[in-house]
Amino acid sequence: MKKRNLLYQALGCAAVVFLFLVPLFRLVLMSLSQGGGYGFGNYAALFEDSRTIRAIGNTVVIALVSTLLSTALGVLFAFLNAYWNLKRKKLLELLVLAPFIIPSYVITISWTSVLTGSGELNRVLRLLHLGPVNLYSLGGIIFVLGICNIPLVYLTTVNTLRKIPRELEWAARAAGCGRWETLFRIDLVQAAPAILGGSVLAFLSCMDNFSVPAFLGIPASIPVLSTYIYEKAIGFGPDSFSLASALSVLLSVVAVAGSLTMTAFAGKSRQTDSIRPDFSARIFLNQTARRRVEWIGITVFLLLDLVPLLNMTAASFQKIYGQRFSPANLSFQNYRFLFTNSGVLNAVCNSLFLSLTTCAVCILIGTAAAYQKLRGKGAAVRLLEFCASLTYAIPGIVLALAMIFHWSKIPGVYGSIWILIAAYLTRYLILQIKGSTAAMLCIHPSLEEAAHVAGGGKIRMWKKILTPLLFRQTLSSSLLIFVSSLTEMTLSSILASAGTKTIGLTVFNFQQSGDYNIAYAFSVLIVILILFGYGLIQYGCRESGGKKERSPEHDAEGTRSSHKDALKRMEESIL
Amino acid sequence: MSLRITHLSKLYGKNIALSDVSIEIGDGEFLCILGPSGCGKTTLLRLAGGFETPSSGSILLNDTLYSSPEQCLPVERRNLGMVFQSFALWPNMTVRQHAEFPLLRKKYARMDAAEKNRLIDQALESVGLSTLSDRYPDELSGGQKQRVALARAIITRPKILLMDEPLSALDAELKISMRKEIQDIHRMTGATILYVTHDQNEALAMADRMMIMKNGRVEQIGTPEEIYLHPRTAFTAAFVGxxxxxxxxxxxxxxxxxxxxxxxxxxxxxxxxxxxxxxxxxxxxxxxxxxxxxxxxxxxxxxxxxxxxxxxxxxxxxxxxxxxxxxxxxxxxxxxxxxxxxxxx
Missing domain, CATH: 2.40.50.140 (Nucleic acid-binding proteins)
Incomplete structure (x- = not known):
């Protein structure tokens, strides 16, 4: 028995090493290879190129400034939603979190539709002598990335704020602190680690993001590391792959270092642990002030999220790009093109297949791994968790390169859809492991023991006890994987071949080739597709959760809507 | 000097948390508010502290209006100290920093550092924490935590001390010994104490006067002897004695x-x-x-x-x-x- 277990563990470790670690190892090896031997020549060559220095500079500036932007807005709205007696909090939260489920390239495209050179907004700005705003610039990239990352800061901050016990504030008030002083001296200080953690997440996300700089930076020839790697990788040349690898290693080192700092900060902070979040208001405004704050908040996010999306929708019905809206210019021709074009249909099928497969496999492996991690012991699971975190922490473009180097050695994978599946699994598995672990933590081992005592076998226990209890939470945590892989662009931009293009890559190609109106129409379809998928999972959750199965935790929390639940899972997944 | 509560009521939506409570609390009096959970005793304390606004009625200290539905003096200007069941210590501050916190306010800006240090030392001394002054809350036991909270509450010598079940989170043995400390602090500071508890022994042992509450209403007010020996309502009789x-x-x-x-x-x-x-x-x-x-x-x-x-x-x-x-x-x-x-x- 013991020997067999050892064998299983060894096999598991070997599989994890082969699937997760060897690709990264090959990437590092590639970055060191030059001519026939090994050395640091590639790195030296990179630093001689002024474009490299510019790319690094741009990356750092973009990441820092847009992180500041997302932190400021994310923290502000987290405070508003957690403490103030606002109404319409759900609407506000939904608007704040919208960029979380809408892919960043759709947000980028929607903003480019608002800020076209001759668009309405620029016309107005020109009249006001504020000049046309060009989104294809450093500032544009910073702005769009800033919007995209608000949810990361918001989510990490808002729950911490809710968990700060009200008594901590009251004690300060009794000690002579005013309301605002208390907010700064007590709440902000207590929440600082979470805010810092959220900002580091946002910073990493900026480093990782490929689509925004690809859409806005490549046309304006503003290189950042991720697009620079992409250009090198798809470019030709004797050592373009080696140079791309060397750049990748540089970028990964920064990203992983960032992750480690975050973990270090999170571990160091002195937090009062495991307190139930308090959803009631702490700061009371009178009715006029309350209304004003509500509407300002909602307007800000309507302007940031919804207006660009609506503008993009309107633009998607235009025949000719860049003209004023007029009935003569309206048509369905962009949509007709999308629905009849075989390439588009193919891409949608590919992405659906990819995301469903990824979800299914992730749920199976992730839940099994979570079970092993909590109930059993074994080196394989710990190794898997470590490696899966690593492949999630490194930027997507880097992982894509590593996947090429690794899977091209195995016949029949590179160039087919399997390399995409492999890449998606490597990328997203950690999300499911975390989600399933969180779900399983709510099930006390005694429930299983009770099932054993009652005479159920292992299969029966899974069927009757664990599956019903885990179903809802597991499914809602796989929502993030589903949406991410459905709209994924970074990995597929490098790994997809002619027949295996994905939705994201197809949109990218339309935008690159100047078919802006078709890109708008496709983006509208993507948003609809996401909302549909989101709704479907919500429905699935409600169906399963509404009837009778309630995990102990959910009983205590009462009537939380499944929407909140899904967001909570998401948050658990990213942390 | 007295704290006068007149016809005080508090509604949460349609729920009546507190209904027509009146009492005059003398200077330096130790008043225990006793009742089962949900009887409104904590609501009363929060109203007295200014953390909530009353739905009707008023609270006056001497002739200063503290609380009324129209006007509520902010907590920080009420000159009070508060101790909570959950201790409410700030996890990022040491014992000494907790005691120092109230002295950092503008009001004490002109007090010189030596005087402040003397006050802090004195407060920590009085709760027996002088040797632990550099510890963080997570390095303290339950009883020590509550002593930190006490030191923080008394450092500015407030006129009123509010205590919300301060001993409920401690184990039985410690509860008894902490009673004595709270009585010592009462004697030392001469503050008016409003002490909320659901433990009748605690109330009988410490109070000058007791106020028995049920369903948001006052059942009986009196000295511990009166309450114990001569209950006026069936509830008081069953709950206390x-x-x-x-x-x-x-x-x-x-x-x-x-x-x-x-x-x-x-x-x-x-x-x-x-x-x-x-x-x-x-x-x-x-x-x-x-x-x-x-x-x-x-x-x-x-x-x-x-x-x-x-x-x-x-x-x-x-x-x-x-x-x-x-x-x-x-x-x-x-x-x-x-x-x-x-x-x-």
């Missing part, structure tokens, strides 16, 4: 128990309970005998407690609790008679 409430008919000082033909003499029962045809008898006021002129019953439970034995006696379907000395030893299902001890006074 663990009285058995016998039903029957009063005829002046005579009480005829309804299920037996027992007759008791009593001159101390208040008229309110008499009108309800109730006769309160504490478990220690009964004697159990084999035969006699009293209420017949059957022993249904017996708990040996060392100094005494607690019996549950079933008297015609009504349970009666009796505390009897250990020498009066009866077995389960024994048929017995309960008679009332003669008052010694």
């Amino acid at each position: 663990k009285y058995n409430l016998l039903r029957g008919i009063w005829d002046h000082d005579r009480f005829y128990e309804e299920s037996s033909n027992a007759c008791f003499h009593d001159r101390t029962t208040c008229s309110e309970l008499k009108e309800q045809n109730l006769f309160p008898v504490r478990p220690d006021q009964f004697r159990i005998v084999k035969q006699g002129d009293g209420i017949e019953g059957k022993i249904t439970n017996r708990q040996y407690c060392g100094r005494e034995i607690h019996y549950s006696v079933d008297c015609s379907g009504r349970p009666v609790t009796v505390y009897a000395p250990v020498r009066e030893d009866y077995d389960l299902n024994d048929t017995v008679v309960l008679i009332k001890k003669e008052e010694t006074d």
Whole structure:
């Protein structure tokens, strides 16, 4: 028995090493290879190129400034939603979190539709002598990335704020602190680690993001590391792959270092642990002030999220790009093109297949791994968790390169859809492991023991006890994987071949080739597709959760809507 | 100087948390607000602290308006200290920083550092934490945490100390010893203390006056002796003194128990309970005998407690609790008679 277990563990470790670690190892090896031997020549060559220095500079500036932007807005709205007696909090939260489920390239495209050179907004700005705003610039990239990352800061901050016990504030008030002083001296200080953690997440996300700089930076020839790697990788040349690898290693080192700092900060902070979040208001405004704050908040996010999306929708019905809206210019021709074009249909099928497969496999492996991690012991699971975190922490473009180097050695994978599946699994598995672990933590081992005592076998226990209890939470945590892989662009931009293009890559190609109106129409379809998928999972959750199965935790929390639940899972997944 | 609460009510939506509470609390008085959970005692404390606004009524300190539905003096300007059941220590500050925190306010900007240090040392000394001044809250035990909270609350010598079940999170042994410390602090500071608790022993032991609450209303206000010996409502009798409430008919000082033909003499029962045809008898006021002129019953439970034995006696379907000395030893299902001890006074 013991020997067999050892064998299983060894096999598991070997599989994890082969699937997760060897690709990264090959990437590092590639970055060191030059001519026939090994050395640091590639790195030296990179630093001689002024474009490299510019790319690094741009990356750092973009990441820092847009992180500041997302932190400021994310923290502000987290405070508003957690403490103030606002109404319409759900609407506000939904608007704040919208960029979380809408892919960043759709947000980028929607903003480019608002800020076209001759668009309405620029016309107005020109009249006001504020000049046309060009989104294809450093500032544009910073702005769009800033919007995209608000949810990361918001989510990490808002729950911490809710968990700060009200008594901590009251004690300060009794000690002579005013309301605002208390907010700064007590709440902000207590929440600082979470805010810092959220900002580091946002910073990493900026480093990782490929689509925004690809859409806005490549046309304006503003290189950042991720697009620079992409250009090198798809470019030709004797050592373009080696140079791309060397750049990748540089970028990964920064990203992983960032992750480690975050973990270090999170571990160091002195937090009062495991307190139930308090959803009631702490700061009371009178009715006029309350209304004003509500509407300002909602307007800000309507302007940031919804207006660009609506503008993009309107633009998607235009025949000719860049003209004023007029009935003569309206048509369905962009949509007709999308629905009849075989390439588009193919891409949608590919992405659906990819995301469903990824979800299914992730749920199976992730839940099994979570079970092993909590109930059993074994080196394989710990190794898997470590490696899966690593492949999630490194930027997507880097992982894509590593996947090429690794899977091209195995016949029949590179160039087919399997390399995409492999890449998606490597990328997203950690999300499911975390989600399933969180779900399983709510099930006390005694429930299983009770099932054993009652005479159920292992299969029966899974069927009757664990599956019903885990179903809802597991499914809602796989929502993030589903949406991410459905709209994924970074990995597929490098790994997809002619027949295996994905939705994201197809949109990218339309935008690159100047078919802006078709890109708008496709983006509208993507948003609809996401909302549909989101709704479907919500429905699935409600169906399963509404009837009778309630995990102990959910009983205590009462009537939380499944929407909140899904967001909570998401948050658990990213942390 | 006094804290005057007049016709104070608090509604949460349609829920009545507090209904028409009035009391005048003297300078330096130790008032215990006692009641089961959900009786409104914490709401009353929060209103007194200014953390909530009343729905009607008012709170005045001397002639200064503290709280009314229209106007509420902010907490920080009320000159009070507060201690919480959950300790409410800031996890990022040391013991010394907690005590120092109230002195960092603008009000104390002109106090020189040496004086501040002296005050901090004194406060930490008085709660016995001088040696732990550099510890963080997660390095302290429950009792030590509550002492930090006490030091923080008394450092500015506030006129009013609010205590919200400060001992409820501590274990039984520690509770008893902390009672003494709180009494010491009361004597030392001379502050008016509003002390909320659900533990009647705590209230009886420490209070100058007690206020018994139920469902948002005041049941009875009085000294511990009055409350314990002369309860005016059935609830106070049962909650504080663990009285058995016998039903029957009063005829002046005579009480005829309804299920037996027992007759008791009593001159101390208040008229309110008499009108309800109730006769309160504490478990220690009964004697159990084999035969006699009293209420017949059957022993249904017996708990040996060392100094005494607690019996549950079933008297015609009504349970009666009796505390009897250990020498009066009866077995389960024994048929017995309960008679009332003669008052010694």
